Amino acid sequence: MQSIRKKILPDVxxxxxxxxxxxxxxxxxxxxxxxxAAFASANALFPAVLRRGTARYTDMRSISxxxxxxxxxxxxxxxRKKGENQCVGFVGSFIDDAFTLGGERLLEPVAKxxxxxxxxxxxxxxxxxxxxxxxEKENLADAIRSVINDKxxxxxxxxxxxxxxxxxxxxxxLGDEESLSRLDARTLYAHYQKAIASARVEVFYCGSADISRxxxxxxxxxxxxxxxSVIAPAVAVRRAVRETPLHVTEAMDVTQGKLSMGFRxxxxxxxxxxxxxxxxxxxxxxxxxLNVREKLSLCYFASSIYHRAKNIVTLSxxxxxxxxxxxxxxxxxxxxxxxRGEWEDxxxxxxxxxxxxxxxxxxxxxxxTEEFHLGAVATDLPDTPDELMRKIAEVTPERIRAAAESIQxxxxxxxxxxxxxxx
Amino acid sequence: MNKTxxxxxxxxxxxxxxxNGLRLCIVPKPQHVKKYAFFAAHYGGMDVRFxxxxxxxxxxxxxxxxxxxxMFDTEEGNALQELAxxxxxxxxxxxxxxxxxxxxxxxxxxxxxxxxxxxxxxxYFTAESVEKERxxxxxxxxxxEDNPEWQVYEQMxxxxxxxxxxxxxxAGSVESIADITPExxxxxxxxxxxxxxxxxxVVGDVNADRVRExxxxxxxxxxxxxxxxxxxxxxxxxxxxxxxxxxxxxxxxQFLSGFKCExxxxxEEMMRAVLIGDMACDVLLGxxxxxxxxxxxxxxxxxxxxxSFDVLSGAAYLYAGGDSNDPQRVHDEILAEAARIARxxxxxxxxxxxxxxxxxxxxxALNSFESIAVSLAEGTFRGFDPNRFPELxxxxxxxxxxxxxxxxxxxxxxxxxxxxxxxxxx
Numbered sequence: 001m002q003s004i005r006k007k008i009l010p011d012v013x014x015x016x017x018x019x020x021x022x023x024x025x026x027x028x029x030x031x032x033x034x035x036x037a038a039f040a041s042a043n044a045l046f047p048a049v050l051r052r053g054t055a056r057y058t059d060m061r062s063i064s065x066x067x068x069x070x071x072x073x074x075x076x077x078x079x080r081k082k083g084e085n086q087c088v089g090f091v092g093s094f095i096d097d098a099f100t101l102g103g104e105r106l107l108e109p110v111a112k113x114x115x116x117x118x119x120x121x122x123x124x125x126x127x128x129x130x131x132x133x134x135x136e137k138e139n140l141a142d143a144i145r146s147v148i149n150d151k152x153x154x155x156x157x158x159x160x161x162x163x164x165x166x167x168x169x170x171x172x173x174l175g176d177e178e179s180l181s182r183l184d185a186r187t188l189y190a191h192y193q194k195a196i197a198s199a200r201v202e203v204f205y206c207g208s209a210d211i212s213r214x215x216x217x218x219x220x221x222x223x224x225x226x227x228x229s230v231i232a233p234a235v236a237v238r239r240a241v242r243e244t245p246l247h248v249t250e251a252m253d254v255t256q257g258k259l260s261m262g263f264r265x266x267x268x269x270x271x272x273x274x275x276x277x278x279x280x281x282x283x284x285x286x287x288x289x290l291n292v293r294e295k296l297s298l299c300y301f302a303s304s305i306y307h308r309a310k311n312i313v314t315l316s317x318x319x320x321x322x323x324x325x326x327x328x329x330x331x332x333x334x335x336x337x338x339x340r341g342e343w344e345d346x347x348x349x350x351x352x353x354x355x356x357x358x359x360x361x362x363x364x365x366x367x368x369t370e371e372f373h374l375g376a377v378a379t380d381l382p383d384t385p386d387e388l389m390r391k392i393a394e395v396t397p398e399r400i401r402a403a404a405e406s407i408q409x410x411x412x413x414x415x416x417x418x419x420x421x422x423x
Numbered sequence: 424m425n426k427t428x429x430x431x432x433x434x435x436x437x438x439x440x441x442x443n444g445l446r447l448c449i450v451p452k453p454q455h456v457k458k459y460a461f462f463a464a465h466y467g468g469m470d471v472r473f474x475x476x477x478x479x480x481x482x483x484x485x486x487x488x489x490x491x492x493x494m495f496d497t498e499e500g501n502a503l504q505e506l507a508x509x510x511x512x513x514x515x516x517x518x519x520x521x522x523x524x525x526x527x528x529x530x531x532x533x534x535x536x537x538x539x540x541x542x543x544x545x546x547y548f549t550a551e552s553v554e555k556e557r558x559x560x561x562x563x564x565x566x567x568e569d570n571p572e573w574q575v576y577e578q579m580x581x582x583x584x585x586x587x588x589x590x591x592x593x594a595g596s597v598e599s600i601a602d603i604t605p606e607x608x609x610x611x612x613x614x615x616x617x618x619x620x621x622x623x624x625v626v627g628d629v630n631a632d633r634v635r636e637x638x639x640x641x642x643x644x645x646x647x648x649x650x651x652x653x654x655x656x657x658x659x660x661x662x663x664x665x666x667x668x669x670x671x672x673x674x675x676x677q678f679l680s681g682f683k684c685e686x687x688x689x690x691e692e693m694m695r696a697v698l699i700g701d702m703a704c705d706v707l708l709g710x711x712x713x714x715x716x717x718x719x720x721x722x723x724x725x726x727x728x729x730x731s732f733d734v735l736s737g738a739a740y741l742y743a744g745g746d747s748n749d750p751q752r753v754h755d756e757i758l759a760e761a762a763r764i765a766r767x768x769x770x771x772x773x774x775x776x777x778x779x780x781x782x783x784x785x786x787x788a789l790n791s792f793e794s795i796a797v798s799l800a801e802g803t804f805r806g807f808d809p810n811r812f813p814e815l816x817x818x819x820x821x822x823x824x825x826x827x828x829x830x831x832x833x834x835x836x837x838x839x840x841x842x843x844x845x846x847x848x849x
Contacts, residue, residue: 021454023432024787048726060719064711065776072780072787095783098433131720139725142746145674146727149571252672253845256565284514285507294501297558300566318566346508353510353530360529361457366790 003373008203008215009222011230015373016214017206019363025096025107025207026366029114029222030078030089031199032378034234035168039191040086041140041175042183046192047077047088048136053122053129054113066113071095073110075117083309083379084168084234087202090114091370096208107209108217115221118196123189133185141181144174152301155258155415156316162248163262163411168234169310197228202377206366233378236310239264241408249414257321258415261331263313267406270308270381271391272399276407277306278351279400280338281315285350287334287343292317298327309379313407321416328412338404341397348397355392359385424449424631431813432789436799437631444619444646445638448799450626452792458532458627461796462543463523465622465804466615468593469735470520472653475614482611485560485595488517489603490611492556493548494524502542511535517593519735521800522615527792533633540623540641546612548605561597571673571842578667579681579742582838585663587655589738617647622803624796654737660685661835668841678750680757681838684732684739684831693734694807695815698781700732700741702819703827705777706769707761708743714760723753741831744840754839761832764825774821785812 005015033043057063067073073094080087092114094106122129148154157172164170183191201222205214241264267273281288281304292302304315319327337343362385363369376382383391424437424447437449471482494515495502506513511528524543528535567573577592584590594600625634662683687696708715708730718724727745747753788794798809 021452023789059716061711061713061716064709065773068711068776068780070783072783093787095786099431099786135720135722138722142675142725146746147674149673149677151569151672152566254569254672256562256569283507285504293559294555297555298562300559300563318562320562320565346504350504350507350510354507354512357510357512357527357529361455361527364455364457 004211008218009225010227012201012203012222012225013377014203014205014215014218015377016211017204017363017369018208018210019206019366020208022207022366023096023099024093024366025209026205026370027092027107027111027114028089028204028370028374029118030087030202030204030374031195032202032233033086033088033195033199034231035081035084035086035171037171037176038179040171040173041180042188042191043086043088043195044079044174045136045140045180045183046188046195047079047090048140049128049132049188050117050121051075051077051090052132052136054116055120055122056116058122063113063117070106070109071100073106075110075114079173080374081173082375084236085378086173087374087378090117098208107207107213111217111221115224119222119224127189128185130185133188137180137183140174141177144172144177144180151252151254151256151258151415152316152318155260155413156314158248158250158415159260159262159314159411159413162246162413167237167239169236193226197226198231200230200233201225202374204370204373206369233380235380238311241410245409246411248412249416251416251418253418254415255417256318257324257417258316258318259324259327260314260316260413261409262411263407264410265311265313265403265406265408267403268311269399269403271388272395272403273306273311274308274355275348275351275392275395276338276400276403277304277313278355279343279347280304280335280404282306283351283354285347287337288315288331291334292327292330296326296330298323298330302327302331309375309381324414324416332409335404335407339401341401348400352392352395356389359389424635429810432786432810434789434810436810439635441618441635441639443642443644444617445642446622446803447635447638448622448624448803449629449631449634450624450795450799451628451631452626453628455627456529457527457792458529458629459525459527459625459792459796460536460539461523461525461624461626461793461800462539463521463622463624463800464615465520465620466522466611467518467520468591469588469654470615470652471588471591473614474651476648480610480614482607483595483603484591484599485593486603486607486611487522488594489556489560489600490608491515491517491522492560493553493608494543494546496547496552497542497545498547502538505538506535509535513539519589519593520804523797523800525793525796532627532629533637536625536634536637537641540638544616544642546609548608550605553603553605553608557600560594560600564594564597567592567594571671571677574669574671575677575679575744575840575842578669579679579838579840582664582667582840583662583681583683583740584655584658584738586658587738588653589655589735614648614650617645618642619646620650622800624799626792626795652736658737662838664838666839666841668843670843670845673842673844675746675748675844676750677744677746677842678753679742679744679840680754681740681742681840682832683836683838684741686737686739687734690806691808691811691815693805694802694809694811695818696739697732697734698812698815699819699823699827700734700739702777702781703824704730704732704741704743705781706773706824707764707828707832708757709777711773711776714756718753718756723747723749723756750839750841754837758832758834758837761828765829768825769821771821774824778816778819782813782816
């Protein structure tokens with residue numbers, strides 16, 4: 001599929017991805033902001049308040065009824081972190097016109113409704129309804145606190161907070177409770193007005209409608225979008241690795257320990273880094289899977305992620321508390337093997353074809369394509385899957401070794417059990 | 424092969440039952456580069472007690488899942504690596520009723536299919552490899568034990584059912600898997616992995632005749648013996664126990680309200696019952712319902728709230744929940760609203776919109792190769808064609824939804840499962 005990206009309004013870009021093989025179409029409107037601890041909660045909060053009601057549909061139930069009538073279309077608000085940027089907005093999903101009973105068109109009414117949700121909220125005395133703002137503020141506070149319910153996610157978040165303290169990357173996509181607590185309907189409304197005028201906007205459409213139809217629908221839907229001076233998305237900052245790795249241990253009443261480790265990388269050879277990470281811990285044939293799990297039976301999961309925009313690697317594993325040192329040593333030993341170039345041909349071939357398959361099948365999935373596209377435009381890594389495949393194909397074992405040598409341990413976070421607790 | 428075209432979905436399915444009893448389904452997707460194969464046994468976490476040719480078996484909880492983990496071992500090594508070398512992404516899951524092995528790939532599809540069919544049909548276990556897996560599965564169980572969403576669900580199942588094996592966690596417990604041996608795994612493989620008890624679904628741009636030939640060549644000739652499963656003998660219509668709460672490291676209470684429903688019969692009636700249950704969920708608890716709006720406005724629920732209707736052999740249950748600071752209040756409100764609907768009926772406009780939305784959502788699910796394969800496999804095991812949902816939606820009337828709610832969403836069938844935060848100092 002060949003996509004087209006074009007400017008439709010000042011700092012508003014439309015990417016059109018034509019496809020006829022899906023049952024549904026997707027329309028995404030995303031505002032891109034540099035991650036900032038001071039505003040992250042406000043940015044996460046206003047889309048939730050917007051989703052509560054518009055001037056035409058003043059509560060969620062009437063929005064839902066309108067969506068039901070559009071064959072169960074959905075419009076979800078999203079808050080995502082892409083590199084050192086926070087992307088907030090709405091993703092609409094609706095069945096392709098080919099399947100409606102009377103041949104009705106759904107793109108236009110869905111785009112219109114998304115535009116209304118973004119730009120025409122229900123207001124009272126020139127600001128958000130206080131009950132909506134207060135309700136969503138409480139919901140967001142609950143969501144921020146609930147990270148603790150998923151211990152793996154919690155450990156990974158704590159690792160980034162400690163490792164990247166003072167950097168944008170340490171800021172959680174939902175922000176923090178403290179800055180959230182300072183917001184009310186009035187201050188949030190003022191923030192929202194400033195935010196929609198100053199954000200880069202990325203619109204993404206995938207479906208069977210041609211580009212002129214999509215442009216017309218979007219120009220109509222976004223005609224009320226205020227445009228002021230627009231803040232460019234942030235480019236992730238690289239920091240040098242700590243001289244001595246930071247170790248943080250916290251205790252909770254849990255039955256399984258969670259080990260998270262963070263590494264800084266200096267190699268700018270992203271294709272080699274991608275392959276290196278897949279071989280190290282990025283697949284079910286990685287060194288971590290085959291050794292920490294299969295050979296030593298230490299865990300059910302042990303996997304690593306390469307954060308391409310930030311050039312760091314993080315890994316996480318769930319282990320028995322007393323196996324901490326054993327697991328830590330084995331992980332470092334496997335990284336050592338990567339640095340020494342100790343792998344068999346099939347490990348490299350397998351990793352390379354795993355990555356190729358992932359890129360090749362990208363446009364068989366609308367949601368993966370949208371996610372990839374947003375990451376590319378928000379982090380200014382504009383390579384298409386085809387270009388990435390070409391680069392991956394060219395990587396040599398020497399380049400992978402060099403990439404592995406640049407991976408240095410920076411921080412370790414361990415969530416352990418409470419002494420004397422049950423079990 | 425038998426070809427069916429579904430004009431309202433623009434989908435085609437080729438079907439055939441091979442001489443060895445294997446049910447084969449192929450869904451052509453000429454515009455996609457991804458090719459997907461899904462090989463499933465009608466065997467899951469709730470098939471612990473069964474008879475095979477008259478001989479009775481009582482196996483440990485978690486054995487189907489344990490078997491799934493061990494199937495990847497082959498005499499030559501490990502099938503995961505074989506598939507990965509070809510760039511395929513293999514995986515597997517065990518549910519209450521199904522154990523499935525699958526991969527997706529873009530190249531070497533036929534070679535990958537051969538690997539899949541051989542490793543699943545030829546077991547290879549040693550005492551050592553079975554022992555080694557106990558540590559890995561033990562950590563998988565520990566992970567689930569720390570997961571409040573799983574725990575609130577397991578607790579609900581145990582409140583709903585007294586006898587039915589749906590109450591058994593699919594992975595079992597660290598204790599229940601302690602005595603699993605290679606011999607026991609071989610016996611369960613022999614019982615449940617015979618071609619007559621399996622389905623192969625392939626989705627993508629493949630040569631259907633070649634898929635058929637490969638399946639004929641690699642899989643055993645024999646259908647396998649007939650199995651009788653014990654599912655919920657002596658289970659009553661009422662819930663086993665009304666409520667239970669326990670404490671975990673969570674930020675706020677999580678809950679599920681569960682309702683034990685009349686277990687539907689087999690075949691297309693079962694599928695119709697599933698759609699009726701789904702629509703009842705939407706009408707009573709969905710985003711467009713009066714109750715949802717009221718509970719949300721009152722801050723009693725948030726975006727985590729959701730409802731679902733699940734059907735298993737011999738069991739059906741509707742449940743709803745999420746985070747709430749007052750689970751009991753939400754539970755009572757659900758019962759009160761169900762009673763109101765039972766009395767006054769469902770609003771006609773809401774009903775029509777729900778039906779239209781249900782159709783759109785079912786259609787959208789057909790974008791996922793995995794959900795296409797899972798629903799075809801489930802439909803095959805249960806004796807219905809999942810792609811007939813447009814016709815079945817047409818056959819459902821408002822009165823069906825009202826009758827479902829009137830009968831099932833009542834206090835005697837209701838349970839409340841809660842996970843509460845630890846108190847300070849605990």
